[in-house]
Amino acid sequence: MAIKKELEGGIGEPLVEANEDGTAQKSKGQPWMVYFSTFIAVCGAYEFGACAGYSSPTQSAIREDLSLSLAEYSLFGSILTFGAMIGAITSGPIADFLGRKGAMRFSTAFSVAGWLAIYFSESPWPLDIGRLATGYGMGMFSYVVPVFIAEIAPKELRGSLTTLNQFMIVTAVSVAFIIGTILSWRALALTGLIPCAILIFGLFFIPESPRWLAKRGREREFEASLQKLRGEDADISHEAEEIQDYITTLDRLPKPKLLELFQTRYLRSVTIGVGLMFCQQLGGINGVCFYVSSIFELAGFSSNTGSIIYAILQIIVTGIGAALIDMTGRKPLLLISGSGLVSGCMITAAAFYFKVHEVALGAVPALAVTGILVYIGAFSVGMGAIPWVVMSEIFPINIKGLAGSLATLVNWFCAWLCSYTFNYLMSWSSYGTFILYAAINALAILFIIVAVPETKGKSLEQLQAAINA
Structure with a gap:
């Protein structure tokens, strides 16, 4: 495994090539x-x-x-x-x-x-x-x-x-x-x-993260950590060489400052990482999560019953998403999740529209519960976990600390913004709030289609080199 990237000129071929036979060496451990x-x-x-x-x-x-x-x-x-x-x-x-x-x-x-x-x-x-x-x-x-x-x-x-x-x-x-x-x-x-x-x-x-140990130049500890993680009988030579080659190349590059994260070399990974955090939080999850009881009460459904169903469904569907992510890939689950979020928002919006205009009032509780459960099920299967998965995969180790902090800060700021504005939006228009969230989730689907790569089945070094080439 060799790194073919030439540092002159900043942008060129990917930092990491695929194995000659196109497959990774398998561990026996x-x-x-x-x-x-x-x-x-x-x-x-x-x-x-x-x-x-x-x-x-x-x-x-x-x-x-x-x-x-x-x-x-x-x-x-x-x-x-x-x-x-x-x-x-x-x-x-x-x-x-x-x-x-x-x-x-x-x-x-x-x-x-x-x-x-x-x-x-x-x-x-x-x-x-x-x-x-x-x-x-x-x-x-x-x-x-x-x-x-x-x-x-x-x-x-x-x-x-x-x-x-x-x-x-x-x-x-x-x-x-x-x-x-x-x-x-x-x-x-x-x-x-x-x-x-x-x-x-x-x-x-x-053990400590072997990639962090390699970045710090602690070679013996790096190899011991990787061996311990892969098993005593595993051949780690290929993986160790790939990690060391990649980090050696990154060490020859200047350590970026905050504004330098938006240079061409790193712009795509930063856009993906930060963009997914916007998509995750501005689609309404913290508003729905923090105020789910009041949503059910407003729709005329038992808040205790609805909240318990909500909690159980969230655990089950998140587990299903964890089981599927390495089989289906990240991007398909994100697209399924985004589509479900749009559907859940529109169903909930319809319920509140009927209530406000006093149409089919008997159907309002069932529609609202269905919409919220579709929403949380869709969020749990993809949009809840996968932005964090992708964020942890796409940043090269020389910018991971700075870029990861930026993405995490954006996530928490958007979480606060969503939870802070939710009650104001509901006072403005209950059904309008969920139509707004549906529109944001629709834009998130477009962002995923256009910007987010599939990261399944690639080593971190291969993945990061391809994105940041």
Whole structure:
């Protein structure tokens, strides 16, 4: 495996050529360490979901116990997103400096401190500081977990393993919603420490990302990490050479600054990564997710029943998406997901249109529930997880920290924007809100068709070289 890229002139042939026989050398080892490492890493994703799901079932209890006004509790709920934005800004540089495992430890420390602050809170300020700290850890995890999994996984498993990140997030949100109806708000905060404990302990037993070690010039540790991940009997020579050749070439290029990410060399990968984050969040998911109970109530359907069905469906369909991603590919699932989002929005819009104009009122609850369930099912099968998968795949390692931080920051800003504007939009027009989301999701489909490549079945080096050639 040799790199054929000539550095003069900046743009030329791809950095990595395909193998002479067109296939990758197969490993004889069993990747049990990849599975174990992924399990440990996705505890960070579960922590993400535990943070996101905490505020909904605890609202009335916290307000009553601490005598919080609605404005004070709203600050407590929303400050999580601001913490996540700060985490997003710093996630890439920290993961590049401390390593992927170091960044997960750093995130865990903030999460533990945040949960303890919430648990011991007797007034609004410690509560808000704790929520901000858990938000910071959440923003860090949203970047480093999928990146770590993508960098350790063999290409034939990379998609499904990276998708487990989203599966664990939605599972944790659903678990928090269910057990939050049984536990006190302080006890529920302590449950957020469980994934942190598993992560802290488990990180001692899993290897660091071999690609990060290679980038840092730690050759012996790089080879030991890759061998441990691929199995003792696996021949890692081809994969190791490919990674080393690619990183050697990247090291000869200047390390880009923020504005230089938009140069021709990196413009396509940045456009794809950031564009998918816009598509994921501006299509309405946080508005629907945060206010699903009120949507069901407005449509005349039981909010408790609807929310439980919503939570269960989200877990099931996310699992299906994880199973399918390495068989069908990323792009087909994104297109199916986008089409389902448009359909779900239009069905929900029709339900509210009928209600506003007092037409077929008996059908409104069923239509609204159908539309929301189609929407969340479609989101869960593709648009929920795949933008994070693609983001973790397409950025070369010399810009991954900076570009990944940018994409993650855009995601969190758009998440805040969507959740902040949702109630205002619904006050303007309930059916108009979902027509707007349908239009945005239709534009997302067009973006996916035009700009997003299929990343299935390619090594990270092959993929990144082709996109950034």
